[in-house]
Amino acid sequence: MAYDVMYTAQATVTGEGRKGHGSTGDGRLDVDLSVPKGMGGDDGPGTNPEQLFAVGYAACFHGALKAVARKAKADVDGSTIESHVSLGKSDEGLDLEVELDVTIPGIDQAKAEELVEAAHQMCPYSRATRGNIEVKLSVKTS
Known part of the structure; x- marks a missing residue:
């Protein structure tokens, strides 16, 4: 590659x-x-590392959302990404879990979900963590 x-x-x-x-x-x-x-x-x-990762992931994801929105000619002004990074114990040791709460005001819910999924496919943090940690996405339009 x-x-x-x-x-x-x-x-x-x-x-x-x-x-x-x-x-x-x-x-x-x-x-x-x-x-x-x-x-x-x-x-x-x-x-702490989890807070730093939460800020980094949210910032990267927001950039990806804005990029896919531009391409789709969709307005995501006023959008926010709230990230939650949890560190917990599993059978293998310590693991991370991420929740990204995406809010895109003034847009249809189905379109918002489509944009968020496209951003999740594009975002380097999402791609790096895919298959390694659980990432939950939630989408709100107001």
């Missing part, structure tokens, strides 16, 4: 992993990391 790199993000984490510090090489992201209470932590002032 031909692969033309368009962009590479670089990040470094120091400290104790989930209780460490993360930053990107360009300085745009510089965060403390903390363990959530639900995982035995103290809910300190930092973020």
Whole structure:
């Protein structure tokens, strides 16, 4: 498969992993990391990998939705993506699960669902996780 790199993000984490510090090489992201209470932590002032993944997935999916909408000449202005990334225990170890709640105001429900499915096929995060983790999609039009 031909692969033309368009962009590479670089990040470094120091400290104790989930209780460490993360930053990107360009300085745009510089965060403390903390363990959530639900995982035995103290809910300190930092973020965590699941929150970062939730923001990244939502942003990527929203970009894919806007791209498929442009192609379909559909108006998705005012659309939002709310993502929920859960970390849980399974027989194999720790696993992720994602829920994406997509709201597209002012559009027919069937058309909204069609656009969301097309975005799910296009989104690099969706393609990377397909078959690896459960991703649930919900679509609202108001």
